[in-house]
Amino acid sequence: MALVYQLALTQIKGIGNALAKQLIDHCGNAEEVFRSSKKQLMCIPGIGNRVAENILHKEVMDSVEKEMTFIDRHKINVLFWTESSYPNRLKQCVDAPILLYFKGDTNLQTKKIISIVGTRNASDYGKRICNELVGSFAKDEVLVVSGLAHGIDSFAHQACLENNISTIGVLGHGLDRIYPAANRRLAMDMLKNGGLLTEYPSGTNPDRQNFPSRNRIIAGLADVTIVVEANIKGGALITAEIANAYNRDVCAFPGDINRITSSGCNHLIKTHRAHLISSANDLAYLMNWELMDNNNQGKQLSLEITLNVEEKEVYDIVKENGPISIDALSYKVNRSQSKLAVLLLALEMKGVLIALPGKMYRIP
Incomplete structure (x- = not known):
């Protein structure tokens, strides 16, 4: 009911x-x-x-x-805003949909989630990057999110299937159809290890205005958005800007300065809207994923350091959860990121908290 x-x-x-x-x-x-x-x-x-x-x-x-x-x-799963099944990362975004339709078989709360976006007119260079990047996660617990469009999206999804990595396609229409139609077989294969996700009910057409809107879901589901190859105008850069607005990390692969499909990535890097990466190792370093896998306990808080009630609350949550993102921390303490940033800075100044790459925090 x-x-x-x-x-x-x-x-x-x-x-x-x-x-x-x-x-x-x-x-x-x-x-x-x-x-x-x-x-x-x-x-x-x-x-x-x-x-x-x-x-x-x-x-x-x-x-x-x-x-x-x-x-x-x-057999579609409906994920409502107030229920535990709703993706935690997306729930932290102010404009997240109140309801999602999901068909597939994967964990939307996976420890590491990355979004991969890029141009529909992908080159061999873009395809090679997708294959190498996704292939490097074959032995890791990673969920890859993209938009099931032609080009980079399709290459990323296909590389996931080839490496047995879960992958989600976020749609700009209802689950009663697949757009583009050429990706129907790809979409069906994704249901076996991943799935399809949309905020739109059945009967919704793939209208032009739906796709910039669905990009916020691609950005909001992930810890980091990776732009592989993109024009300076287009959906990939919209997704990157949304990810930045959510205070999520954005990474981009640099490209030939004379190639239009690299102009977007180069622009993001030049204007400091994205980290430059050239491999999965760069991504792991920026996201501090090696440290996240190291469950070392934080040192005992010195009795000589005095924390106020708010600082102690933040400290205890970081200590309990190990390295934690500012997004997750904001959700747990129920404070805006601007207010939380003041507390985090105070804790850093007192030497009881360390800021890590990827907007992560841990106890020394």
């Missing part, structure tokens, strides 16, 4: 992801949103007369019933 109301909430006219989350915060869950009176609804900031009427009339229930049938028939 809960799923019915969760689906309905996403299909009410005038309600986007931000307003849907606000409704959940005020009412407790999706079902209670629809059980609220008009007076109660209009007391919620952002809810006017028309939106309240749309909620109360429940005109979307017919389409919800069709979607439920589609979900059941195709």
